[in-house]
Each structure stands twice: as structure tokens, then as C-alpha cells.
Amino acid sequence: MAQGDGETLELPSLDQMQHWTRVIGRAQQMMLERASQAVSDAPAHVPGYPMPFDPQTVAAIQSEFANEGMALWQRFLDSGGLMAKEPAPAPADSIAARKDRRFSDPAWAKHPLFDLIRQSYLLASDYLLRLSDAVDGVDPKQKAQLRFATQGLVDAMSPSNFPLTNPKVLDKTLETGGENLLKGLKHMLADMEKGQLTHTDGSLFELGRNVASTPGKVIKETALYQLIHYAPTTDKVLETPLVIFPPWINRFYILDLSPEKSFVRWAVEQGISVFIVSWKSADATMKDVIWDDYILKGQIDAIDTVRDLLDVESVHTVGYCVAGTTLAATLALLAARGEEAKVKSATYFTAQVDFSKAGDLTLFVDDEQLKLVDQLASPGYLDGRYMAATFNLLRGRDLIWNYVINNYLLGQDYPPFDLLFWNGDTTNLPAKWHKAYLADLYRDNKLAVPGGITVDGTPIDLHRIKTPSYIQAGQEDHIAPVSSVWKLTEHFSGPLRFVLAGSGHIAGVINPPSLGKYQYWTNDAPVATLDDFVAGAKETKGSWWPDWLAWIEDMTPAKVPAKGARKPGKGKLKALEDAPGSYVKTR
Incomplete structure (x- = not known):
């Protein structure tokens, strides 16, 4: 043969x-x-x-x-x-x-x-x-x-x-x-039992040991999130802290994978006081949770908590994907309330606010699909495995059939890969919020229209946002296409820095300088369109993380000793448990 x-x-x-x-x-x-x-x-x-x-x-x-x-x-x-x-x-x-x-x-x-x-x-x-x-x-x-x-x-x-x-x-x-086919059948039956395609050997990873292992403490817990404060590793830290909002459709540790890939660990090592939100995976108690809750009881609450803990006027923020969309709405609400000074800067990782060019995900949003969401979310929440299947379909050749061949037909062992372990660690979503998000943003694009959406009774207008913004897009992103991310620049009124990174939705973000991979493009000239940006862009080899750090430090260069409340559990908020906390472990 x-x-x-x-x-x-x-x-x-x-x-x-x-x-x-x-x-x-x-x-x-x-x-x-x-x-x-x-x-x-x-x-x-x-x-x-x-x-x-x-x-x-x-x-x-x-x-x-x-x-x-x-x-x-x-x-x-x-x-x-x-x-x-x-x-x-x-x-x-x-x-x-x-x-x-x-x-x-x-x-x-x-x-x-x-x-x-x-x-x-x-x-x-x-x-x-x-x-x-x-x-x-x-x-x-x-x-x-x-x-x-x-x-x-x-x-x-x-x-x-x-x-x-x-x-x-x-x-x-x-x-x-024929042993390969028998082994492949074993893999397939195991996947059928858990209702999810396996991409890597999950037994090789343990939260807190070789993923999500950056030292820190959970210092606050609410019905929606846990707040993690990471331990400083430098004698002094930037006076203005950083609060990171990961997407709640995934586990937060995409930003804290293995130590050599961890954005959190790297940021701590650069002398930044880092806090991150670990969202609760939805259960039946969250059946009435809506987008307003993620803004008011989530992002604004976390921002105010860190400001009060460290006695600072403002914080830097990061919003990844859907949390970046929400961060924009949060800033628009703060601007409407005259409270925009609470946030010194906003960084958007592959986020969208105008969904007119949102790519293939829009193909999954119509009346029939929304009815299906209702049917699948009978307990009041949507099982995260359905979202995982949707994202797999977007890249079926790579994320479905490639594994059918290797693991079902060839009977190969699953390779150890921390990113794929995270990808398979699904998170449940509040059904009411998820359906409204699909209908209001993906289908009807209401956030892009001034006053199209209200939060806590206040009409949202993105054009009121004057907060300095760092906008990162992935060149090969199939979830948040570059042309869609670029539209953030058309809605904000404050100073902007747009950075186009090599690779896609995940690898374009998780690209530490030590790996020397990919590249990024910047254009310091005033440009009106994405085409103009690309035409005059300068390519830099490697990670864009140092560019972001320089942007942050230039804006807020002041440093303070890393002591007292700058150490997890040593201020007003006592340590509840070690990072990565318990919410990330709930299924």
C-alpha cells in the first residue's frame, strides 16, 4: 500500500x-x-x-x-x-x-x-x-x-x-x-459523549500550574465576576493601574496562558499594576442578566473598585473582543454622565462597535437563528459548547476536518497546546443578554447609531468618547475583520492609535516579544480610511506589545513604590483566594 x-x-x-x-x-x-x-x-x-x-x-x-x-x-x-x-x-x-x-x-x-x-x-x-x-x-x-x-x-x-x-x-x-481506526473511534465516541470536538489533551494542563499561573489574589467577588490583582515583580509600578476586561464568551486566561505567552505576566514585569476580571460562567441564576449588567455591575464597578483601592483618579483599560465592544459603551455612558475622567485610556483588542462589516458571523444572525437560541437556552443560559461549534464552523477546514482526519481516521494522539486547551474550555452565556447582543448589534447594528441603544436609561453615543484609544486589529482575523475593527476610528472623537498586527483573532493578540513572531503595521500620518492607513503603513517585525507599552508610559509616566495596596490583599480589599480563582473553574 x-x-x-x-x-x-x-x-x-x-x-x-x-x-x-x-x-x-x-x-x-x-x-x-x-x-x-x-x-x-x-x-x-x-x-x-x-x-x-x-x-x-x-x-x-x-x-x-x-x-x-x-x-x-x-x-x-x-x-x-x-x-x-x-x-x-x-x-x-x-x-x-x-x-x-x-x-x-x-x-x-x-x-x-x-x-x-x-x-x-x-x-x-x-x-x-x-x-x-x-x-x-x-x-x-x-x-x-x-x-x-x-x-x-x-x-x-x-x-x-x-x-x-x-x-x-x-x-x-x-x-x-486497523488499530488507528479503533483508536479514532474511541476519540470520536468520547467527543460524542461530551458533545464537543477535542483539539488537545486537556489532562496536560492545570489551571494555576501551567496555564493561568501568574501569581495574584482574588480580591473581590460579585454575582457576575471575580476581580484578580496580580503581585508586582518590580520595586516601582506605574501610578495609573491597568484593568483588563476579557470576553465573557471565553475564559479570561487567554491573556494568561503559559508563562512565556502570558500578556498579564509580561505587563506585570514591565512595572504595571494589573487587575483582570474573571467572569462567572452563566447558570440559571443569571437568566435575567442583560448587557447593562456587564456595563454597570461589571466594568464600571471594577473600574471604581480599583480606583478606590489604590486611591487614583483614573485607570487604563483593555477590552478584548465583546468586552471591547462593551468597553466602548461603558465609556460612552461615562461621558454622558460627565465621568469620563475615571478612564485614562482604552485599549481595544480585535473589538467591534459598528457591525456593518462584521464578516461571516453575521451569517448566523437572522430570525431563524434567534429562534434557535431560544430553543437551546431553555435553562436561561446558552451552553458554551454551541458557541464553540459556531466558531469552529467559521474555520471548518482547520478546526473540524483537520481533527477528524488526524484524530478519528489516523488515530493520532492529541498534541499539547495551551491555546487549544483554552479554546475548548467553554463558558455559558446568559440567554437574554446573548440574544439581545446578536439582535441589537450584529443584526440591527444599533450601537453604531447615536441613541440607538440605551444603558440604564441613558442613550449611548460613541462620538462622545474622547478617551485616548489604542485600537489593535488582526490582519487575518475571521471573527473581527480588519475593516470592521477600523470602524472604531470613525466613531470615537479622542486621540487614536491604530495598529494592525500579523495573524488573527488570537495569535495576533497573544504574541509576546520573546517569541519574535509575526509583525505589525503603524502609520503616524493622519489618514481617513483603512486603505490610506495600509498604503502608508510602516512594518515592524515582532510583537506590537512594546509599542503599546510605550504608548501607555508616554501618557502616564509617573511611578510609585510597589507596596501597601499595590500588593494583592494588603489594602482595603483582603485576599479571598489565590489566582486564578474559583469562577474560572466552574463549568
Whole structure:
């Protein structure tokens, strides 16, 4: 059977190979027939009825599909068909010549049968996607939903996902006598039992030991959050402390992973008094919690708590993702109340306030989806596993099918990865808040409209925010696209610094200087659009964290001794328990 280089693969029999050849050819023919039928079924005779496809566009797509299909077969026959030692190379400009990690094993390209399977699939999937793009006369959102669904379908249909059409799986099965499939079945049954796809070996990580291990104390606990104060490691600290608000759709320790990746630990080492909010995972007691609670009883309460504890006028703040959206609403409320001086600066990690360009997540927000949220949230909260599944769907090829192949089909052990451990540590959400968030922000985009949303009876207007803002976006972010994060600059009135980081929603944020990874872009010239920013941006290799630190220190350079209330539990608020606290451990 297939070896690692794909050169010694032995075919079962000529009859079997000829059977697969007929199957692949028939599949291509069925695709063409179905597309033609879809066009002919369109009721074009009805005045005003929109054609599902533009006939000329479909005809052009069909013609290209047929031509490339014929060219594929011709190359196959010219090279000697199934009896060839190796397939004829695909033209450099063809679909089959594109790089695709799913087919990185050499056997896909070196053996005629698997090369034919691979090229036929890529040709058919490209055809389906182009056909979905050719749909005409429907709402743009419906068209985007169709495109997303089609992409999910073709990803699921990949021959790499099936044991009989994946040479690496076939090789492994013969090598182990099928033990890989038994081990994979064990993995799959375990995932079915817990209702969640496993990405890493969770037994290798322990909260407080090798993740969420930065020393500190829980100094306050409410029905909504625990407040953690981290122990200083420098003799002096910045007078203005930092309060971090992580998203409550995830555990807070994304910002305190392993010691070498921890933003919290790094910030403490730079001489900053760091506090972080650990949100409570929702249960039935939180069925009436709404967004106002996260603003008033969460963020503002935590800000006031730290101000009072350290006897300072203001604090620096960080809001990550949804907590950044909420931080903007918090600042707008404080501005309306004349209390904006409580916050010296606001840093936004991949946050959005205007959802007009919010990307693929908007495809999951319509009336039917909101009804589904109601059905899934019968205890008054939404099980975090549903949110995890949604985020996995956004990158199904990487976060679903890649693990199906490696862990179910190949039976591989799960790799140790702290970020994936965090990703699988789901958090429940208050149902009433979650539904309102989806409807008011993602669907109706009310926060972007002055007065569109009220908090505690006060209309919110983001344009009233004059607090200095550091806005970080991820170049490859699929959850908060760069164009969506940029819109923060269009709504705030205070001084702004926009930084575009390499990578995406997580790795673009969690990028410590010690790793020397990625890069970031800045542009100190006044620019009105994202395109202008990119056109004049300066690239800097490595982490953007030092740039943020310089921004903070330039604004508030004063330092004070790290003693008294600057040490966890030594001020007005006594230590309740060691960090990372108990809320992060509740399931």
C-alpha cells in the first residue's frame, strides 16, 4: 500500500481502479447535469420572477468546467492512466496546481489514482463555489449564506476526509492492522459523549500550574465576576493601574496562558499594576442578566473598585473582543454622565462597535437563528459548547476536518497546546443578554447609531468618547475583520492609535516579544480610511506589545513604590483566594 512518499503504492486490482475511474467520471457528469437542470427549472416565463442564475454566467462556468474536465482526463490518458508510474503534471495556472494543505502528502500528486481524485475534487468544488456566486436576484446576505454553506459542503466532501480516498489513512490502516481506526473511534465516541470536538489533551494542563499561573489574589467577588490583582515583580509600578476586561464568551486566561505567552505576566514585569476580571460562567441564576449588567455591575464597578483601592483618579483599560465592544459603551455612558475622567485610556483588542462589516458571523444572525437560541437556552443560559461549534464552523477546514482526519481516521494522539486547551474550555452565556447582543448589534447594528441603544436609561453615543484609544486589529482575523475593527476610528472623537498586527483573532493578540513572531503595521500620518492607513503603513517585525507599552508610559509616566495596596490583599480589599480563582473553574 502507499508509503510516505507515495511511490510504492500497490493497487488492489485493475477492476477496482477502473471502477473508481468510472465513479469519478460519473460524478463530474452529474454535476454538469444538475447545474443545467437548475437553470432550466427557473420559471423565466413568470414576469418579474428573478432567475436563480444568470444564464450567460452559468453557461460560461459550465463551459470552463467541461473544458478543464476534459483536459484533466486527457492528461490522465496521455500519462498512461491507472497503469502510469506517475501522473502528468497539471498546468501551472490550473485549479489543481494550487497549493492546498489537505493534499500535502506526496501520494496525492505522485500516484495517478489519487492525483485524479484530488484534481477531480478541486475542479468540482471550484465549480460549485462559482455556481453559488452566480446566483442572481437574491438578497446579498442570502447570497453570502449560500456561499458559506457551499464552502462548508465542499470542505466536508473533500476526499481527504474519508479513509478509502485518503492515501495516508490507507497506509496507516494497513501499517497498524486497523488499530488507528479503533483508536479514532474511541476519540470520536468520547467527543460524542461530551458533545464537543477535542483539539488537545486537556489532562496536560492545570489551571494555576501551567496555564493561568501568574501569581495574584482574588480580591473581590460579585454575582457576575471575580476581580484578580496580580503581585508586582518590580520595586516601582506605574501610578495609573491597568484593568483588563476579557470576553465573557471565553475564559479570561487567554491573556494568561503559559508563562512565556502570558500578556498579564509580561505587563506585570514591565512595572504595571494589573487587575483582570474573571467572569462567572452563566447558570440559571443569571437568566435575567442583560448587557447593562456587564456595563454597570461589571466594568464600571471594577473600574471604581480599583480606583478606590489604590486611591487614583483614573485607570487604563483593555477590552478584548465583546468586552471591547462593551468597553466602548461603558465609556460612552461615562461621558454622558460627565465621568469620563475615571478612564485614562482604552485599549481595544480585535473589538467591534459598528457591525456593518462584521464578516461571516453575521451569517448566523437572522430570525431563524434567534429562534434557535431560544430553543437551546431553555435553562436561561446558552451552553458554551454551541458557541464553540459556531466558531469552529467559521474555520471548518482547520478546526473540524483537520481533527477528524488526524484524530478519528489516523488515530493520532492529541498534541499539547495551551491555546487549544483554552479554546475548548467553554463558558455559558446568559440567554437574554446573548440574544439581545446578536439582535441589537450584529443584526440591527444599533450601537453604531447615536441613541440607538440605551444603558440604564441613558442613550449611548460613541462620538462622545474622547478617551485616548489604542485600537489593535488582526490582519487575518475571521471573527473581527480588519475593516470592521477600523470602524472604531470613525466613531470615537479622542486621540487614536491604530495598529494592525500579523495573524488573527488570537495569535495576533497573544504574541509576546520573546517569541519574535509575526509583525505589525503603524502609520503616524493622519489618514481617513483603512486603505490610506495600509498604503502608508510602516512594518515592524515582532510583537506590537512594546509599542503599546510605550504608548501607555508616554501618557502616564509617573511611578510609585510597589507596596501597601499595590500588593494583592494588603489594602482595603483582603485576599479571598489565590489566582486564578474559583469562577474560572466552574463549568
